[in-house]
Amino acid sequence: MNIFKKIVFALSLIALSLPAVETFVKFFKTNKLQGAYFPKNKPMFSDSAWLSNSYQKQAEEYLTDTFGFRNTLIRLYNQIDYDLYKKLHAYDIVVGKGNSLQATTHYDAYLGKLDIPHYNFDSLTFKFKRLQDTLQKLNKFLFFVIAPSKGCYALDKAPYWYNTKKKNKSFYKELTERFTNKNINYLDFNYLFKNNKNKKLFTDYGVHWARFSVVKAYDTLLRFIEHKSCYKNLPILKEYSEKTTRTPHQNDIDLTTSLNLLKPFRYKKRFTECNFLFEKRNEQKVNLMIISDSFYWLLNSYGLAENTMNEVSFFYYYTTVYKNTSVNNISQINLKNEIDNSNVIFIMATLTNLDKPGWGFIDSAYQIYFKNNW
Amino acid sequence: MVFSSILFICFFLPVVFISYILASRSLKNPILLLFSILFYAWGGPKFIVAILITTTIDYWMAYLMDKTEKYKKLFLVISLSMNLGLLFYFKYCNFFVDNINTALAWFGIQDALVIPHIILPIGISFYTFESITYLVDIYRGEHKPLKRFWDYLLYILFFPKLIAGPIIRYQEIEHQLTNRFDTDTIDNKLNGLFRFFIGLAKKVLIANIMAEQADKIFALSGSELDTLTAWSGALFYTFQIYFDFSGYSDMAIGLALLFGFRLTENFSNPYTSSSITEFWRRWHITLGNWMRNYLYIPLGGNRVNSKYKLFFNLWFVFLCSGFWHGANWTFILWGAFHGIFLILDRLFLLNFYKHLPKFISIILTFIIVVIGWVLFRSDNSIKAFEFIRTMFEFKISNDFISYFEPKVIYTFAYAAFFSFIWDIPYMKQLQDKILFDPPGITLSLFKTIIGIFIFIICMGALASNSFNPFIYFRF
Numbered sequence: 001m002n003i004f005k006k007i008v009f010a011l012s013l014i015a016l017s018l019p020a021v022e023t024f025v026k027f028f029k030t031n032k033l034q035g036a037y038f039p040k041n042k043p044m045f046s047d048s049a050w051l052s053n054s055y056q057k058q059a060e061e062y063l064t065d066t067f068g069f070r071n072t073l074i075r076l077y078n079q080i081d082y083d084l085y086k087k088l089h090a091y092d093i094v095v096g097k098g099n100s101l102q103a104t105t106h107y108d109a110y111l112g113k114l115d116i117p118h119y120n121f122d123s124l125t126f127k128f129k130r131l132q133d134t135l136q137k138l139n140k141f142l143f144f145v146i147a148p149s150k151g152c153y154a155l156d157k158a159p160y161w162y163n164t165k166k167k168n169k170s171f172y173k174e175l176t177e178r179f180t181n182k183n184i185n186y187l188d189f190n191y192l193f194k195n196n197k198n199k200k201l202f203t204d205y206g207v208h209w210a211r212f213s214v215v216k217a218y219d220t221l222l223r224f225i226e227h228k229s230c231y232k233n234l235p236i237l238k239e240y241s242e243k244t245t246r247t248p249h250q251n252d253i254d255l256t257t258s259l260n261l262l263k264p265f266r267y268k269k270r271f272t273e274c275n276f277l278f279e280k281r282n283e284q285k286v287n288l289m290i291i292s293d294s295f296y297w298l299l300n301s302y303g304l305a306e307n308t309m310n311e312v313s314f315f316y317y318y319t320t321v322y323k324n325t326s327v328n329n330i331s332q333i334n335l336k337n338e339i340d341n342s343n344v345i346f347i348m349a350t351l352t353n354l355d356k357p358g359w360g361f362i363d364s365a366y367q368i369y370f371k372n373n374w
Numbered sequence: 375m376v377f378s379s380i381l382f383i384c385f386f387l388p389v390v391f392i393s394y395i396l397a398s399r400s401l402k403n404p405i406l407l408l409f410s411i412l413f414y415a416w417g418g419p420k421f422i423v424a425i426l427i428t429t430t431i432d433y434w435m436a437y438l439m440d441k442t443e444k445y446k447k448l449f450l451v452i453s454l455s456m457n458l459g460l461l462f463y464f465k466y467c468n469f470f471v472d473n474i475n476t477a478l479a480w481f482g483i484q485d486a487l488v489i490p491h492i493i494l495p496i497g498i499s500f501y502t503f504e505s506i507t508y509l510v511d512i513y514r515g516e517h518k519p520l521k522r523f524w525d526y527l528l529y530i531l532f533f534p535k536l537i538a539g540p541i542i543r544y545q546e547i548e549h550q551l552t553n554r555f556d557t558d559t560i561d562n563k564l565n566g567l568f569r570f571f572i573g574l575a576k577k578v579l580i581a582n583i584m585a586e587q588a589d590k591i592f593a594l595s596g597s598e599l600d601t602l603t604a605w606s607g608a609l610f611y612t613f614q615i616y617f618d619f620s621g622y623s624d625m626a627i628g629l630a631l632l633f634g635f636r637l638t639e640n641f642s643n644p645y646t647s648s649s650i651t652e653f654w655r656r657w658h659i660t661l662g663n664w665m666r667n668y669l670y671i672p673l674g675g676n677r678v679n680s681k682y683k684l685f686f687n688l689w690f691v692f693l694c695s696g697f698w699h700g701a702n703w704t705f706i707l708w709g710a711f712h713g714i715f716l717i718l719d720r721l722f723l724l725n726f727y728k729h730l731p732k733f734i735s736i737i738l739t740f741i742i743v744v745i746g747w748v749l750f751r752s753d754n755s756i757k758a759f760e761f762i763r764t765m766f767e768f769k770i771s772n773d774f775i776s777y778f779e780p781k782v783i784y785t786f787a788y789a790a791f792f793s794f795i796w797d798i799p800y801m802k803q804l805q806d807k808i809l810f811d812p813p814g815i816t817l818s819l820f821k822t823i824i825g826i827f828i829f830i831i832c833m834g835a836l837a838s839n840s841f842n843p844f845i846y847f848r849f
Contacts (some may be wrong), residue, residue: 004817005818006560008564009563009822011822012825013392016829017384019833020384036635051419053419056375056416059381060379063380064379064380064381067380067837077837080834083779085780089838159779161780162776356554
């Protein structure tokens with residue numbers, strides 16, 4: 001009997017030691033975890049690091065990040081939590097009503113729950129308006145686009161435990177009120193989307209606007225430019241039809257990519273795809289400059305801007321600049337030249353990013369045109 | 375290094391255990407001592423020298439006490455002064471200075487006393503109390519001092535109980551330090567490993583989940599708090615502290631069993647107590663025992679002439695017990711609160727409970743304990759009273775729902791189930807059979823499978839969540 005117990009105990013010990021062995025031997029190959037995260041660096045030992053406990057802290061973090069079977073264990077645990085409790089282990093993502101995936105920061109932004117530091121709205125609107133008017137004299141159209149937020153669009157799909165009471169005045173409300181009062185050009189997609197809820201303009205599994213919905217959104221954007229600026233007869237949506245599919249495009253399921261489950265995520269809803277044709281109505285060459293968050297990637301997912309405009313430069317969070325086939329850091333860019341070369345300029349941000357409108361573009365552009373002239 | 379960390383479970387523990395079983399009998403204690411020193415040096419590198427010096431002094435003081443009857447008391451006073459002085463300096467100095475400064479500020483004297491911030495060495499409250507048991511028991515002539523210095527060092531530094539107990543009286547472990555071949559058995563190892571996994575599950579799968587919610591609620595301001603949210607927070611914390619601390623004790627007891635040591639139990643289903651008196655026989659048992667043997671009995675115990683003296687002693691012991699938990703008025707209040715209910719028990723509550731069905735007295739006791747935990751958990755006494763007031767002022771809203779996502783509901787239910795189920799007939803026997811009895815073949819296989827399953831889930835949880843602090847780590 002003791003022999004049997006010793007075997008059982010030895011097996012337990014082997015199980016206990018396996019992760020340590022696997023850490024160094026790497027006998028099994030596992031897939032990398034999905035999503036954005038910062039892997040921990042191997043700490044450097046020193047007397048001072050040891051005495052201050054920083055070495056120990058870093059070493060523990062490093063081991064927790066690299067121990068054997070880690071990725072599989074995380075996927076297993078995430079799967080159990082999802083199957084049993086509908087709980088997800090991905091930053092900000094929760095399971096909403098109807099098994100949809102929702103992002104709580106978007107709800108928080110819409111309901112005024114984000115702890116946002118004090119922002120000088122007066123200075124922002126003053127500078128923006130002054131820039132808008134100055135560029136207008138140079139035949140350049142500057143405006144602001146508020147990208148739609150799922151936090152507003154799908155508030156009714158929030159999980160039962162999420163408190164949907166409004167807390168403070170949101171940045172969205174504050175900015176749109178001030179933009180209206182100061183005659184600042186802006187296009188509020190959030191408002192337009194909210195009033196078209198029946199059209200399912202967000203999928204249940206994505207945080208950005210649905211892929212098909214950007215076609216009409218882009219058409220709306222062009223009509224807005226035509227209406228407000230000197231640029232007329234821009235391309236127009238000529239043909240448009242929708243169809244449903246069970247195979248989603250990656251853009252429509254972006255919330256599922258960082259869930260790290262053991263089994264593939266099951267979609268309970270169908271997705272909409274569309275066929276369309278934009279007709280070019282004249283040979284007027286319009287160059288577009290866009291300062292935007294990730295919503296522009298979706299807006300351009302069919303190559304809409306690039307196929308309908310003469311030249312497009314995209315300033316992603318005003319840090320990386322994509323133009324034609326080149327990618328540059330903002331520090332390598334001459335902003336004055338870029339603005340001079342552009343006809344239409346817009347800043348686009350969704351509700352969660354309205355606390356940093358333009359991410360520094362407004363101040364930089366203002367410096368160019370009104371240096372020493374406050 | 376906490377037990378519920380990847381470093382400990384996957385690396386430290388297998389290395390220590392394999393080294394231990396490969397070592398010859400004479401090397402087993404040195405191996406354990408070496409790894410215990412490494413364990414302490416990992417978490418408190420600045421204090422390892424201090425603990426080694428004080429432990430050495432204690433050992434020689436005890437040795438001298440045993441040799442010289444004449445100066446016995448003097449040696450005891452010297453060593454107790456050193457141990458309690460260090461405890462006072464590291465744990466309470468900042469508290470007293472802050473309070474003196476606050477008092478002087480009322481008279482317009484600002485920052486009269488200025489001292490640098492003192493960092494608390496981990497586990498100081500536990501190993502100081504253990505050193506005291508060794509010294510006092512030798513002074514009382516209850517046992518002889520250890521012959522080998524290394525064995526004494528191992529008694530103090532033995533890593534499973536070093537930083538958060540259980541507080542082991544020297545005489546409880548005396549023989550095991552020198553000869554534990556009757557306890558170093560395969561049955562104990564199987565039970566020990568299983569007990570470790572049970573403790574790990576309590577900590578990782580229950581306490582951590584409760585802690586997240588409790589922290590959110592206790593961080594709310596008074597105006598954000600409503601009655602149901604306050605009760606939710608108090609209950610979350612009630613389950614958090616039990617599953618956290620008893621989980622840690624389970625892990626410590628399980629680890630010790632792996633190395634052939636049988637440590638004293640620290641918890642015995644405390645939330646099934648039907649009075650506060652009973653609660654203290656079931657909660658943090660080793661601290662209760664210590665307080666009784668080294669404070670309450672020296673004060674006169676139950677044999678004092680006056681009833682008032684008896685009540686005062688009881689209350690004073692609980693005040694000290696509260697203060698032992700931390701240098702904050704909230705802990706003192708918590709101790710005083712329990713002390714009052716112990717006195718009320720003796721005055722009339724125990725008689726009153728006798729007329730009630732048992733489950734009613736369990737519920738009433740539980741409510742008292744929950745209120746006590748609010749005092750214990752709150753950042754300061756003002757917040758604690760505000761929190762307790764909200765619990766009873768019927769300020770109703772449905773905001774509390776936001777703390778009950780499905781996983782929390784289920785975990786809360788598991789916590790309640792595993793807190794109260796043991797009062798049902800036969801369940802206690804089942805618990806004892808699973809945890810303590812030597813397992814047969816089927817049971818050992820069953821426990822191993824369950825243990826490995828728990829181990830895998832907990833490893834996943836630890837990797838998935840970085841939130842893993844222990845409440846009792848700094849006490």
